[in-house]
Amino acid sequence: MDRRLAVFFSLLAISLHLLPLPGDASTFTITNNCDYTVWPGILSNAGVAPLSTTGFSLQKGESKPIALPSGWGGRFWGRTLCSTDKKTGQFTCLTGDCGSGKIECSGAGALPPATLAEFTLDGSGGMDFYDVSLVDGYNVAMLVAPRGGSGPNCTFTGCVNDLNGACPSELRVMSEGEESAVACKSACGKFNSPQYCCSGTYGSPDTCKPSSYSLAFKKACPRAYSYAYDDKSSTFTCKGSPDYTITFCPSPTTSQKASDEEGTPSTSSPSSNVIMNSSMVYEGALDMSSSPSTYNHVLCSPLIAGGVATIIAIWRLSQLF
Ligand SMILES: *[C@@H]1O[C@H](CO)[C@@H](O)[C@H](O)[C@H]1NC(C)=O
Numbered sequence: 378m379d380r381r382l383a384v385f386f387s388l389l390a391i392s393l394h395l396l397p398l399p400g401d402a403s404t405f406t407i408t409n410n411c412d413y414t415v416w417p418g419i420l421s422n423a424g425v426a427p428l429s430t431t432g433f434s435l436q437k438g439e440s441k442p443i444a445l446p447s448g449w450g451g452r453f454w455g456r457t458l459c460s461t462d463k464k465t466g467q468f469t470c471l472t473g474d475c476g477s478g479k480i481e482c483s484g485a486g487a488l489p490p491a492t493l494a495e496f497t498l499d500g501s502g503g504m505d506f507y508d509v510s511l512v513d514g515y516n517v518a519m520l521v522a523p524r525g526g527s528g529p530n531c532t533f534t535g536c537v538n539d540l541n542g543a544c545p546s547e548l549r550v551m552s553e554g555e556e557s558a559v560a561c562k563s564a565c566g567k568f569n570s571p572q573y574c575c576s577g578t579y580g581s582p583d584t585c586k587p588s589s590y591s592l593a594f595k596k597a598c599p600r601a602y603s604y605a606y607d608d609k610s611s612t613f614t615c616k617g618s619p620d621y622t623i624t625f626c627p628s629p630t631t632s633q634k635a636s637d638e639e640g641t642p643s644t645s646s647p648s649s650n651v652i653m654n655s656s657m658v659y660e661g662a663l664d665m666s667s668s669p670s671t672y673n674h675v676l677c678s679p680l681i682a683g684g685v686a687t688i689i690a691i692w693r694l695s696q697l698f
């Protein structure tokens with residue numbers, strides 16, 4: 378090969394595969410797989426630059442990509458059963474409302490109960506940390522999946538099951554006509570006691586233990602945070618700044634059929650009222666591949682290809698000089 382061409386391709390290969398450099402953005406793709414409209418809300422952590430959007434609507438089946446700067450931290454959630462008051466022009470949602478009165482949340486967070494997807498990008502050791510949390514309750518099923526990235530627990534997490542139908546009656550938030558559950562409070566949100574909220578004398582992992590309520594959440598959604606000190610089984614990490622997809626109602630069979638915007642009554646099936654056990658939880662999640670091991674394999678292969686290309690490029694350069 379012509380020497381200059383060889384140098385060109387070597388440098389090209391190196392620049393393509395030694396990336397991402399610090400400062401690279403991650404792309405988050407938010408998808409609404411629910412059979413009703415969801416209005417995602419985004420809250421950046423204190424001290425983190427706000428994003429170009431803090432709230433928008435996603436019709437059934439719609440997706441939206443959002444570029445996040447490196448080092449970003451914050452949370453995503455879904456608002457449901459939203460409408461604009463014809464007289465006042467105020468935008469409000471029955472669940473996950475941020476109180477801004479508009480579709481943009483502009484620095485306001487979700488009113489519990491709401492399922493949260495929490496992220497710290499490029500944290501300790503350069504790793505991304507993420508989780509799906511039911512500590513503030515549940516309103517809609519969510520799945521977070523990295524695309525690319527590496528590490529032993531760089532994998533999907535979320536709460537795929539319908540916890541509205543399965544919510545203990547004392548924790549239920551009902552729709553306006555009281556005909557169906559639209560959200561499920563956490564025990565802390567409902568009873569506000571130190572024991573459930575892990576505060577006061579219960580403010581440490583040793584003293585705050587799971588409750589029967591948090592255990593029911595954990596059983597339905599084993600990868601999600603069920604109470605404040607649930608870190609071990611609920612925090613996931615990725616190296617290599619992957620992109621992420623966040624999907625509302627990842628499994629159509631378990632999605633909450635709360636009344637849609639037109640006010641159609643709920644038609645939830647009897648099976649959605651049963652808390653499913655852990656072996657059934659990821660049924661829907663695994664639609665994207667046949668098994669977790671293939672899923673990891675698919676994710677890893679671009680990395681391997683990248684590594685091989687880099688080695689070839691370095692070898693070519695060493696031949697030149
Ligand atoms: C993932 O890895 C982190 C860091 O090693 C660890 O703290 C966490 O418990 C792990 N999470 C799971 C679900 O295994």
Ligand SMILES: *[C@@H]1O[C@H](CO)[C@@H](O)[C@H](O)[C@H]1NC(C)=O
Nearest residue numbers: 596652653654655656657658
């Ligand atoms: C979970 O449910 C499935 C189907 O009902 C059942 O076959 C399985 O034994 C259950 N597993 C556990 C751990 O309860």
